[in-house]
Amino acid sequence: MKQQHFLELINLDGITNVESITLINNFRQIEKHGSYLYIMIKKYNLEKEINQICSNKIQLQLWYLKQMEYRERLKVQMEKGIRRSKLSFDKNISILILMAILRIREQEVSYSYLYIVVSYIVIKYLLEQFINLRQLDQLSVKQMPIHIEQTLGITQKQFKRSQRFYYDKLSFEMYTKSIKTAIEIIVILCGVMPFIWERTVTFFKMDPNSEFQRGLAYIFMEFLRLKLIDVPNNFYNTHVIEKRYDLSQISFALQFSDLVIESALWVVFVPILLYSYLYVAELGGDYFFIAMQFFVLFMAIVSSLVYPNYIQPLFNEFEELKETELKQAISQLALRMNFPLEKILVMDGSKRSDHSNAYFFGMYSKRIVLYDTLINNLTNEEIVAVVAHELGHWKYKHPYIKLFFFCIKILITFYIFGFYRDSDVVFLSFGFKEKSIFIGSALFFSLFEPMNTLFQIFELHLSRFFEYQADIFASHHGLGSYLMSGLVKLFKQNSTNLMIDTVYQWYYNSHPSLFERLKYLNKLR
Incomplete structure (x- = not known):
């Protein structure tokens, strides 16, 4: 020029x-x-x-x-x-x-945005480490409380083993959190983000006028940076800490295979999602936040259909439950509740861990999935009670309520984003010489993180409330005692944390503790 x-x-x-x-x-x-x-x-x-x-x-x-x-x-x-x-x-x-x-x-003016983000990262890190330290105090308890012995019937040796495992696990999480936070702050303060953005043209030879090409190259670089940190941590957590306590069944080869499949899925879906996002963002104009609301809602519906039917089978094998008393009991339960049951599937969860679970999926006709570990360790009555709990989520429309609040969150997020997407000062604050929708989105979500944390706390509170409602549903159908005994078995089989700090529970957990649920179910009897 x-x-x-x-x-x-x-x-x-x-x-x-x-x-x-x-x-x-x-x-x-x-x-x-x-x-x-x-x-x-x-x-x-x-x-x-x-x-x-x-x-x-x-x-x-x-x-x-x-x-x-x-x-x-x-x-x-x-x-x-x-x-x-x-x-x-x-x-x-x-x-x-x-x-x-x-x-x-x-x-x-402009540098205040950068300092706001860095300050929040530091504050959140200190807060979470404080909460984790409170939990470490709970995990340092040596003598088993009487209510745990009476409820679970475990020995002092089993209690100490559980305490040591979760102490080691949480200590390692705190260590990795410190490293990630330090790297995140260095990346922001040293201008790594604008450096990578500029290299999308000079190194990757992308079209400087193509935001899609440059955005894809930028995501690729960030993907590599994050994987270099996460992959070693995940392998250490699985093959050192969990296997030290015989809590992981996954082999090194299987975990590596999962990583390859995840990376391949990334290569397939990220370009599609990025192109769609940029297209909708540009097409939306002044009504950008409404267009983005419909886009995210559409993608949520598509993912709920695609993931369980096409992606999950890449990691696990599913087979239909054979004609047994269990299948008849679950089918009769679904019939009584007018649940549109299509199939009951069994998933080979045991090849990765001893954890057990049950869930359902599907838009209209539904499929119930049972872990093979669930079938092997619970009685038929207890399994039916666990399934009744899951059907309680359906009966009370919990998935749709969660989707509604998710849409509200997205609408608020992108409405506020509309005020920042063209703000030169935000870009200048982080060292970017040019504006783009892609970079603007990344910067805004960093600025929006405090609000996002509040949304997450609300969602966790809502999830815990829904768990109580689903327990009530199972209890009202005469399955309360079976659900209680089933929960105790699942708790022991999944080697769930025995000692939980109240603040830690409130900040991190999506489910009430076992003892809170048992106490509540006892009141319903």
């Missing part, structure tokens, strides 16, 4: 022939034009051209004034420069002065 073309493009009406220091006092005009002007100058690397416009050394020094406390010095220098050189303030000189003032304004 030629210098003259650039000057014609910005067309700063009202800033030509500026007299004395009028421009300094006219901050409304600066705020109106300044950020866009800075974006254009950085984008087309015009700093050198702008500097060459001005021959006066005092004016040239203004370009390098960056900090807020230099405002008064700026005024004095300009006044001296005007008196000594008697310069004519044409548009070119005005641009330089505008840029000097804008650099000061950046320090006052």
Whole structure:
């Protein structure tokens, strides 16, 4: 871009022939034009051209004034420069002065966004580590409480083994959390994000005008960075900590196979999702947040259909439950509740761990999935009670209520995002020289993280409430005692944490503790 073309493009009406220091006092005009002007100058690397416009050394020094406390010095220098050189303030000189003032304004305003994000990361880290330390205190208890012995019937040796396992597991999580937080802060403060974004053109040779290509390359780099941290941690957690206590059945080869499949799915779906997101974001215009609401809702529905039918079978084998008394009992239960049951499937969960579970999926006709470990360790009556609990979620429409609140969350998120997506100051704060929907989204979600944390706490509270409701449903169908005995067996089989701090439970867990659920079910009897 030629210098003259650039000057014609910005067309700063009202800033030509500026007299004395009028421009300094006219901050409304600066705020109106300044950020866009800075974006254009950085984008087309015009700093050198702008500097060459001005021959006066005092004016040239203004370009390098960056900090807020230099405002008064700026005024004095300009006044001296005007008196000594008697310069004519044409548009070119005005641009330089505008840029000097804008650099000061950046320090006052734009960097606050970066510091807000970093401050929140630090505060959240300290808060979560404090909560984890509270939980470590619980896991340091050596003597088994009497209510655990009476409820579970486990020995002191089993109690100590459980305490040691969760102590080791949580300690390792705290260690990895510290590393991840430190890296995250370094990435933000050292400008790694804009560095990667610029390398999408210089290194990956992507089209600089294609946000999709550059966004895909950026995600790929971030994917590699995160995997380099997560993969070793996951393998250590599984093959060292869990196998030390005989709680993991997964082989090294199987876990590596899972990683390969996950990466292949990433290669297939991420480009589709990114392209769709950018297309909808651009198509939405002023109603961007509404368009994005429908897009996310559509993707949630599609994923609920695609994942259990096509993706989950890549990791586990499913076979239909054979004609047994258990199948008849579950079918009769579904019939009594008008549950649209299509099939009952058994999943080979035992090849990865001893954990047991049951769930259902499907939009209209439903399929119930039972872990093979559930069938092997619970009686038929207890399994039916667990299934009744799951059907309680369906009866009370919990999946749809969760989807409703998810839509509200998305609507609020993208409505607020609409105010920031075109904000030059946000981009400048994190060191980006140009605006883009993709980068704007990434930066906004970082800024929105405090609100997102509040949403997550609300969702956890809602989930715990739903668990109580589902327990009530099973109890009202005469299965309360079987559900209680089934929960105790599942608790022991899954080697669930025996000692839980109340704050830790409130902040992290989506289910009430076993003892809270048993106490509640006892009241219903």
